[in-house]
Amino acid sequence: MRILRAPRFFFWDDSQLGAYGQWYGLGDRLLSGDPTLLSPGAWQGGNYLAEGQWGIFNPLTWLIAIGTHAIDDAVIYTTLVKVLLLLVLATGAFLVARAYGAAPWWAAIAGLTAATGGQTMFMDAPSWVTGLQNVSMFALSWWALKRHLDGKMGPWLYLVFGYLLVTAGYVFGVIELAFLLIAMAVERAVARDWTNVTRVLLVGVYTALVTVVIYLPGMLTSPVTNRDSADILNDQFLNMDLGDLATSAISTATSSVRGYWGDLVPVPLQYVTWLLPLLVLCGSWRRSLKSLIMPVLVLVFSIALVIGPSVVGPLRYPARMMPYAVLAIAVIIAVVATNGLPRRVEPVRAWSAVAVTAASGWLAWAAQPASWKWVLLAIVLQGSFFLLLTAKRRLRPLVASGRRAAGVLLVATLIVLVPQIVKYPTSPLGNFNVPSSVSAMRDVAADWDPGILTVGDVYSLQLGAPATYEESLLANLWYVTGKEAASVYTVLPFKAFSEALCADLRGATCPEALDVLFDDANDQTLADDMSLNTVVVVKGDGLERIGTPPAGWSVEEREFTWLMTRDEPVDSAGGIARTSGDANVSVVSRDDMSVTFHVDSVGADGGSVVFSRLAWPGYTTDGGIIADPDRGFLLTLDISQEDAGKDITVTFRPPGWNLELASAGGALVVAVAAGALWIRRRRV
Known part of the structure; x- marks a missing residue:
């Protein structure tokens, strides 16, 4: 339904400018058998292992990357990838819920709940795909670890899923996984279950060693980048407070989460699930929670981070931890409903759930009064379904058993989300209207020599789309051309370089960058030092005209840009300047x-x-x-x-390379040891 409402829903913001081009570039390297960890011609975007999110050592990312070369339409391909990852997340949540004792039908609701949280739906799935990839692998890792400690299977699946999580290069899931491992070790130690303490320690050491391989290069590289920070502060950017979370049961609620959009978030970013008041309907849920210590701990830990400081050193945007909180809540609700939802819900309990829903709705209205119609619609819809659980006579068969009640609530969840989809069809992040055709993107630079740099406000290209994108691309879409470009996306900007060209993360520069490139006061220009052959100048403020081309260069004026090309092309970057x-x-x-x-x-x-x-x-x-x-x-x-x-x-070798190789070898040894210990104990 979201795709019908907005066909590009899953191809948005960083998926347009970052992930897709990155996948395509990685696919190029894999298909050509190029294992290099560095691309000098990509300049500050070319330190791939330090960048982290390239997934250089991640087989799942490899498959996604190679797949970009099979389908010409980037929108269709990206949508398929995102939908599959959402299904993986839902499956992982289902399995975790089952592992903690939820009935299959309530576990199915847990799966749907985990995949439809606000942060997942409006940020990770449309844009920040590594976040979606991470939480999907976290759910599967959690399930595999729980099954291993329960003695129901070996460590093999955890070793695979944990590896896929860590090597995705997105640190937030690694933080959650580290907490889960520590908490499970403590839980088993308190119970004096030393066998399982040993198991957790083994897989924990394995995970830590893989983490060293993936994250140490970025940490040791950070001193020359804009990420070299140890500050802890709260600028209230993409974190939440308790008032925001109090509205999380209303599917259409918006609140006061500050972000790129300003102080009031224009979508239900804090939405968790409309089923939160279901806990009021369930009897004896406190007894159920005794078996849910771990999901409760994951929930508390995640919420603590979400409402904590917005900047902790290089870590930003704590709202990214919300999918893990939603996953934990989904599991808790599924298990509590399995154990405590009576066949016949008393009206007083149903009206209590309605009252909780109404209270959450009131807070949502107070946060953004203009949204009252949509909030009221959600309250009425959600409250009606809670009251349906008390049905008598003809409607009673619908909810006459736990299985049927779960089925009704599963369908109800889909209905409750309809107003959200209608009112909030897209992510609040940017849409840059980039082309979807791979072949069209490749045509842009088909006749250009490698060594490409864009100058000016590349974001203005979206205003004249699609015609503007026949003259230039931006960010990681340059990888689709197969030509080396210095204007690719980076999360790890080289501070002195970015300052010299006043370049941002996605390749936009100030107008003065053109003068910096061709200043020959030192007998050789920066364009020469960078081995540039093609400079695309985007017309705009400060770049209304560019004057006489530098010696050795020619200029072609086009509708939206000037194309500057070197008369005698030079070798690509990486050699001696x-x-x-x-x-x-x-x-x-x-x-x-x-x-x-x-x-x-x-x-x-x-x-x-x-x-x-x-x-x-x-x-x-x-x-x-x-x-x-x-x-x-x-x-x-x-x-x-x-x-x-x-x-x-x-x-060049990534800093700490010998330690990283040793860690990789150590991880392999520990993985073998964990497997051998399992086999040995099974034979005893």
């Missing part, structure tokens, strides 16, 4: 991860070799000395007369 001092060198070989050059001669005062690469942490050399970066961001090597006549190789 220039030398300084009395030094002469010649390149012997080069690839994305290394450069080998011969030192032909060096004067008495020595010299420097400047590379067309960012000076990421992790570079080593077998000759010369790595110096302070030229321009503040270009990799630079100082050489002396002693280096004359030598071949010198400069190599």
Whole structure:
């Protein structure tokens, strides 16, 4: 229904500008057998392992990435991926609920509930797909771990699902998984169940070692990026308070969550489930909670983060933890309803549930009074279904058993969501109206040489779509062209580089960036240092005209942009940009991860070799000395007369590489040990 209401619902914001192009670029590398972890020509977006969310070591992401090359329509493909991930999430929630004792029909409601929470529906599913991927794998990891500790299966599935969660590179699910492991270890230790304490410790160590492989490169890279922060503060951006959560039972409620949209969120971002008042209908639910210690702990932990500071070092947007809270609540409701919903609901209990719904609706109206019609509709709909559980005579057969009552509430959940879908058809995040055809995107740069950079307000392209996208693309959609581009999306901007070009995360720059690129005060321009061959200048404020092209460049004026091309194309970025001092060198070989050059001669005062690469942490050399970066961001090597006549190789490995390799090996050893221990105990 959401797709019928908004066909691009699942192809929105970061899925347009980030995920799809990223998948396509990764698919290119996998299909061509290119295992490199670095792309010099992508500049600040090319440190893939440090970026994290590329899923370089994640087989599920590999499958998604390769699939982009099979379907030409990006909207259709992305929609299929998102729907499948939602089904995985629903399945995971169903399995967790069953593992804690829920009946199949109530577990089915848990699955639907987990997949329809506000954060999932309006942020993760439309835009932040790694968040959706993470919570899906978390649900399956939780189930697999619970089954393992209950002695019903080995650690194999947890090892797989936990690996897929961690290697997705989205830290919020890793935080939740770490808490789950710690909480389960403590729970089993309190019960003096030392066998299972050992099991948790083994799989926990395995998970921690995989985490080192994925996250240590980003942590060690952060000092040169804009993510180098240890501040803890609350700017109220994408976190919630208790007042927001009090409205979470109303499907059409909007509240005061601050975000990109301002101070009042325009969608039900805090929505959890309309079934929250169902707990009032159930008898003896307190006894049920004794078996639900772990889901309650996950809920409390998640809510604590959601209402906590909005910035904790590099971690931002705590509303991203809401899907885990929704998952926990879905499990709790399913188990409590299984154990405590009577065959005949007393009217006083039903009216109590209606009263709770009305109170939540009142708070929703108070937060945004203009939404009163939609809030009232939700109260009436939701309250009516609670009252239906008290039905007599002809309607009684509908709810005459727990199975039938669950069936009614399952259908009711779909009906309750209809007003939400009608009123709030899309995510509150941006729609950039990018093309959906892969072949059309590839045509944009078909005749251009690699080494592409956009200058100006690339976001203005959406205003003239689709015609504007025949002249330029933006962010990670450049990967679809198969041409190296410096204007790709990054979550880890290299601070000195981004400041020099006043570039943002998605490739937009200030107008002054054009002058910075072609300033030849140092005999060589930044465009030369970056090995650029194509510069797309987006017309707009400050870029109404660009004047005479620099020497060696030609300019073509088009309707929305100027296309600047180098008359004699140069090799792509990654090689030697220039030398300084009395030094002469010649390149012997080069690839994305290394450069080998011969030192032909060096004067008495020595010299420097400047590379067309960012000076990421992790570079080593077998000759010369790595110096302070030229321009503040270009990799630079100082050489002396002693280096004359030598071949010198400069190599990139992610910082902490030896520790990461050791951690990967250790994770494999621990995984084998966990399996061996399981087999040994099963044979005893």
